[in-house]
Amino acid sequence: MSAAFVVIAGLGLGTYALKAAGPLLLGGRALPPRLERVAQQLPAALLASLVVVSTVAADRALVVDARLAGVAAAGVALRLRAPFVVVVAVAVAVTGVARALGG
Amino acid sequence: MADDRSAPDAGPGDRLRRRQIERQALSISVALAPFGLVFGVACVQAGLGLAEAIGFSALVFTGSAQFAAVGVLGDGGGVAAAISAGLLLNIRSLAFGVLLAPALTGPRWLRALFAQLVIDESTAVATSQTERRWQRYGFLAGGLGVFTVWNLSTVVGVLLATDDAFIEDLGLDAAAPAAFLALLWPRLVGPGGAQGRRIAFAGAVVAAAAVPLAPPGIPILLAGLGVLAAGRGPVPRGGDVA
Numbered sequence: 001m002s003a004a005f006v007v008i009a010g011l012g013l014g015t016y017a018l019k020a021a022g023p024l025l026l027g028g029r030a031l032p033p034r035l036e037r038v039a040q041q042l043p044a045a046l047l048a049s050l051v052v053v054s055t056v057a058a059d060r061a062l063v064v065d066a067r068l069a070g071v072a073a074a075g076v077a078l079r080l081r082a083p084f085v086v087v088v089a090v091a092v093a094v095t096g097v098a099r100a101l102g103g
Numbered sequence: 104m105a106d107d108r109s110a111p112d113a114g115p116g117d118r119l120r121r122r123q124i125e126r127q128a129l130s131i132s133v134a135l136a137p138f139g140l141v142f143g144v145a146c147v148q149a150g151l152g153l154a155e156a157i158g159f160s161a162l163v164f165t166g167s168a169q170f171a172a173v174g175v176l177g178d179g180g181g182v183a184a185a186i187s188a189g190l191l192l193n194i195r196s197l198a199f200g201v202l203l204a205p206a207l208t209g210p211r212w213l214r215a216l217f218a219q220l221v222i223d224e225s226t227a228v229a230t231s232q233t234e235r236r237w238q239r240y241g242f243l244a245g246g247l248g249v250f251t252v253w254n255l256s257t258v259v260g261v262l263l264a265t266d267d268a269f270i271e272d273l274g275l276d277a278a279a280p281a282a283f284l285a286l287l288w289p290r291l292v293g294p295g296g297a298q299g300r301r302i303a304f305a306g307a308v309v310a311a312a313a314v315p316l317a318p319p320g321i322p323i324l325l326a327g328l329g330v331l332a333a334g335r336g337p338v339p340r341g342g343d344v345a
Contacts, residue, residue, distance in 0.1 A: 002155070003176065003181075003182050003185075004151050004155040004158075004176060005155065005158065006182050007172050007176060007182055007185045007186055007189075008155065008158040008159055008162055008163060009162075010182070010186040011159075011163050011168065011172055011185070011186045011189040011190065012158075012162035012163045014186065014189075014190045014193070015163050015164075015165055015168060015189070015190065015193045015196060016218065016219065018190075018193050018194065018196040018197045018200070019193075019196045019197075019199070019200050019218045019219065019221035020200065020214075020215065020218035020221075021197055021200055021201070022197065022199070022200025022201035022202070022203060022204040022207075022221075023200055023203065023204050023207040023214040023215075023217055023218050023221070024211065024214050024215060024218060026201065026204035026205075035201075038330060038331055041298075041302050041330050041333075042198065042202055042327055042330055042331075043202070043226070043227070043230040043231075043287075043290065044287065044290045044291075044299045044302040044303045044306065044330075045302050045303065045305060045306030045309075045326045045327055045329065045330040046195070046198075046223075046226075046306065046323060046326060046327050047227060047283050047284075047286055047287035047290070047303070047306075048287055048302075048303035048304070048306035048307040048310070048326070049306045049307060049309065049310030049322060049323045049325075049326030049327075050223065050227075050280070050283040050310075050323060051280050051283045051284050051287060051307065052306075052307045052310045052311050052314075052322075053310050053314065053322055053323060054279050054280040054283065055277075055280040056311065056314075057314045057322070060314060060315055060316075060317075060318070061314070061315060062311060062314055062315060066274065066277070067274075067276060067277045067280065070274055070277030070280075070281065071277060071280045071281055071284060074277075074280075074281035074284050074285065075284060078284065078285060078288045083126070084126055084127050084130045084282075084285050085126060085129075085130050087281055087282075087284070087285045088130050088134055088278050088281045088282050088285070090281070091274075091277040091278065091280070091281030092273065092274045092275055092277055092278050092281070093274065094274070094277070095274030095276070095277035096272065096273050096274030096275075097274070098274075099271065099272065099274060100272075
């Protein structure tokens with residue numbers, strides 16, 4: 001068995017344990033009120049951080065490149081109430097064009 | 104992908120909601136295809152074969168952790184280093200699982216299967232809904248959609264294994280952040296938008312500040328922990344978190 005398969009087994013099991021703790025141990029029970037409030041607030045923070053990291057992070061540096069133009073265009077599209085698919089398509093197109101122009 | 108028990112068609116409103124969720128899930132799944140391709144290419148570059156690549160994408164099934172582990176292996180790192188690098192990135196899966204738990208009801212074996220689909224994207228699609236049954240439907244649509252596309256694109260990436268410059272040339276690397284922004288948007292506008300904007304701003308600031316200081320994946324975790332800390336006070340204020 002190669003080292004890669006050992007990593008797949010170890011990382012796979014560990015990751016599954018992290019993923020399954022909530023659904024298996026909590027089941028369908030409601031969360032305590034304070035945790036429920038945190039759970040309602042968590043997505044905004046996580047999504048915002050995902051936007052930032054996937055837009056301006058390159059490994060461990062903050063960089064401004066064509067992605068930022070694309071995501072800004074996505075913001076404009078959202079403001080204009082464009083559907084989800086259009087928002088993503090606009091971001092891809094603007095990023096591609098900005099990069100072709102040397103962004 | 105359709106699960107009739109979790110998304111009953113009770114009327115035109117429900118059908119509309121169902122289509123909206125499916126469109127979101129499809130878009131976010133397709134948006135990940137380039138990254139699956141790159142993962143396949145990265146596996147080949149690290150000296151791994153098709154079986155290992157599929158093993159990662161099907162059994163680990165968390166993009167950032169897969170990239171980290173394969174990166175460590177490719178750099179000549181050890182098994183323990185590769186596993187711990189991946190697990191550190193996946194601590195956020197614990198938070199996602201807790202967040203999703205109320206919507207993922209059913210027998211134990213079913214919840215055990217659901218658990219494998221707990222990822223950033225399924226959580227994002229699920230939590231863009233307010234009702235439990237639609238959260239569940241969004242989770243399944245997003246999770247199964249991404250699982251399918253992620254594994255297929257991994258295979259294609261291994262088979263192509265040429266250079267990955269086309270992803271950047273076409274601007275495809277902006278697909279994921281745009282998708283995340285679109286999912287965040289409803290929380291920034293409309294009723295409750297002021298609080299959503301404060302929380303999102305705090306999360307964004309924490310993540311940006313942490314990028315140069317911490318390994319990939321950790322900034323997202325810190326943004327989540329910041330909200331946990333702010334949630335203790337009577338009213339969460341953005342400034343507290345940073």
